Amino acid sequence: MTNQQQQAASVDPVTRPLRVALLGCGVVGSEVVRLLNEQGRDLGARVGRPLELVGIAVRRLNRTRPGIDPALFTTDAEELVRREDVDLVVEVIGGIEPARSLILAAMEHGASVVTANKALLAEDGSTLFTAAEKAGVDLYFEAAVAGAIPIIRPLRESLVGDEITSVIGIVNGTTNFILDKMDIDGAGFAETLAEAQELGYAEADPTADIEGFDAAAKAAILSSLAFHSRVTGADVYREGITDVTSTDIASAREMGCVVKLLAICQLSEVDPAAPDAERTVSVRVHPAMIPRSHPLAGVGGAYNAVFVESRSAGRLMFYGPGAGGPPTASAVLGDLVTVARNRLRGAPGPGESSYARRTVSPIGDVVTRYHLSLEVADVAGVLATIALCFAEHEVSIQTVRQQGREGDAQLVIVTHRATDAALSATVEALRGLDVVQQVISVMRVEGE
Amino acid sequence: MTNQQQQAASVDPVTRPLRVALLGCGVVGSEVVRLLNEQGRDLGARVGRPLELVGIAVRRLNRTRPGIDPALFTTDAEELVRREDVDLVVEVIGGIEPARSLILAAMEHGASVVTANKALLAEDGSTLFTAAEKAGVDLYFEAAVAGAIPIIRPLRESLVGDEITSVIGIVNGTTNFILDKMDIDGAGFAETLAEAQELGYAEADPTADIEGFDAAAKAAILSSLAFHSRVTGADVYREGITDVTSTDIASAREMGCVVKLLAICQLSEVDPAAPDAERTVSVRVHPAMIPRSHPLAGVGGAYNAVFVESRSAGRLMFYGPGAGGPPTASAVLGDLVTVARNRLRGAPGPGESSYARRTVSPIGDVVTRYHLSLEVADVAGVLATIALCFAEHEVSIQTVRQQGREGDAQLVIVTHRATDAALSATVEALRGLDVVQQVISVMRVEGE
Incomplete structure (x- = not known):
């Protein structure tokens, strides 16, 4: 028995803190730690019980991470997620493996999970949801789409009484920054990408962003929620922005339009000739011209926005910073407080809703x-x-x-x-x- | 025992529908009934159990309400909310009484409540929250602020891990319509109000809207949630738009601004001289000039928008239709599905969070x-x-x-x-x- 386990065992389970394990300590993870430290009292008050960070899994121990207790670090993520005293696991490693195995192990051992992992959710969300359901724990992922912009809860809960017909998002900040810059400066794609990389808006290997893979993963997640169906990244038609030229952007301008990389999720209209026919969904990511009068046209720089149309609510838009350490950490901590509250009440929040089983049209x-x-x-x-x-x-x-x-x-x-x-x-x-x-x-x- | 009670008693409690009572059948209520009928199968699938409308309390029985089973109507709201077989009560009567007594009676009898009643929540929300807590039931109210725009859940849950520093809303469609019209047409207040009344955007007695009472109630609700404190309508400084002249709007234009009726909820900054001093909040509703470049400046017509700033998430905006039957019904039904799910899981959602007890500054x-x-x-x-x-x-x-x-x-x-x-x-x-x-x-x- 470790010291921490002995301590856990000796504390009244009704008043003991809820214990948090963190997987990954990069830009988002270190911000989560900082906020847990700085705002811990508030977060505890909102949960109704203190939150205690008990371990941080990292790949290498030899990096200095100022302001974080070195005793928290471990390279043994497998052991961390299996610890008996861990209630809540935050996964901010990203990628498919080992993230998936760790999340599944954590849930199997009774922990609720908060993740920002869009790639994993888009590739294999149903495995995770099924495991969460089976274990009776939560799987929350507000940070996976559009950073700090609350879009997952609105789709999962606020609009759950409505029929969503369309979700159109600017969900990738890098490409929006590049296209916006090209529009403002009249510059070409390659030089603008280089500038974005210099400014830190694009990664050294920008493929996931500029080829639309990141946006496609988010489109899969958004359409799964909006249409109560399973949609994976592979179902999403995808074109990136590498072929967008300054001439395209000038042509768009002449039409009173701007070029944006859009994630478009649409429910097919009712066919008047066959009103009872199953409706399908289309999910696609590609550059498109939109009128400058459209609410999404004004979304500049690295900002994100998601435009939702539904039968009763009409047209809604959600706007905010789509990435970055603090905004993503805000979304992670919002989920952490929520799953902690659910844990204290003894019942998880909403799980997967895929009853509609709509097929994705080509x-x-x-x-x-x-x-x-x-x-x-x-x-x-x-x-x-x-x-x-x-x-x-x-x-x-x-x-x-x-x-x-x-x-x-x-x-x-x-x-x-x-x-x-x-x-x-x-x-x-x-x-x-x-x-x-x-x-x-x-x-x-x-x-x- | 009524027929319905006999029926209820004879049905397996594990599979019987969740029973809904509706208080009020005006613009919003009748739309709720219509959607429950038309989309009942979907709503049931999302809840995991059918929803059954078992009664509608109205003031007068002699109005014809096409498409609604007349047997559902009753003038005895008191009896309806006390019925043993009612699980969920939707209150869309509005006003303080009898709405408050009915909601309290419903909760005391074990029903979860969904309400759109901003006036009541702003005047006496704490009584309702306390009663919900005591009864172990839900009190949800997404429709009370900004119609269909999901703002309550984002504040209560998505941003609960963050420190919200400011909420600025255009939360009254009538006044926004009038000010927007005055800006576009250069017309005066009185004639624009008359036009708004003719078009149905303003009521015959427009006092609650144009004097800012409606916006003040919403400001009280928003600031309570944002700052984890109790704020009532009486705490809100309030000025309406009746004194706004076409000259003011022209002056604003010269400054590159527009005039909007804003609900402004702000957390005081940390005083560097006294960093540990309790921070206060200010809550106010008044017309103000804002730069045309501000995201709120472009919110036209009867639309609403809420602009939130927080420490980590940064600047977020939520935009959509702020009123009307279908949008408000969408918000009500989103809450209804959520509280129904909570009921099946046996645990209510988040209750009142007022631990911070911030005082409202003059x-x-x-x-x-x-x-x-x-x-x-x-x-x-x-x-x-x-x-x-x-x-x-x-x-x-x-x-x-x-x-x-x-x-x-x-x-x-x-x-x-x-x-x-x-x-x-x-x-x-x-x-x-x-x-x-x-x-x-x-x-x-x-x-x-």
């Missing part, structure tokens, strides 16, 4: 509008040829703008609503036309 | 900036006289703009931060000066 079925730039031969009849190509694929053109240059010209076309499949077939056919020199860009137009 | 202690318009004699030395008056009261002037007219002139003064007491004393003294013909308007400047 990207080809998604209906939206498109903005296309084409380089075409500047000869008579070009527009007629191209218009015919759209018509043959049942994509209706809303506006065409022609910009002549010596020898060839540029056509900017905005379509009415069409399926992604129809649009893709149109683009394929356009590429085969003699009069089309190049399909310069294709971008979806959302939020109208 | 309006005189509030520190902010001010915009003043003065009509002054157009003679030499006027500005010096007036500047001296400000200096004598330790109010520092940031900008002065003089607009000459024949014989007399108008001075527009914007101050640096000063206490409300100092500003009031300055205004009093200005009124006594020979060179001041009239203090045309005084308005606070916030959000900078």
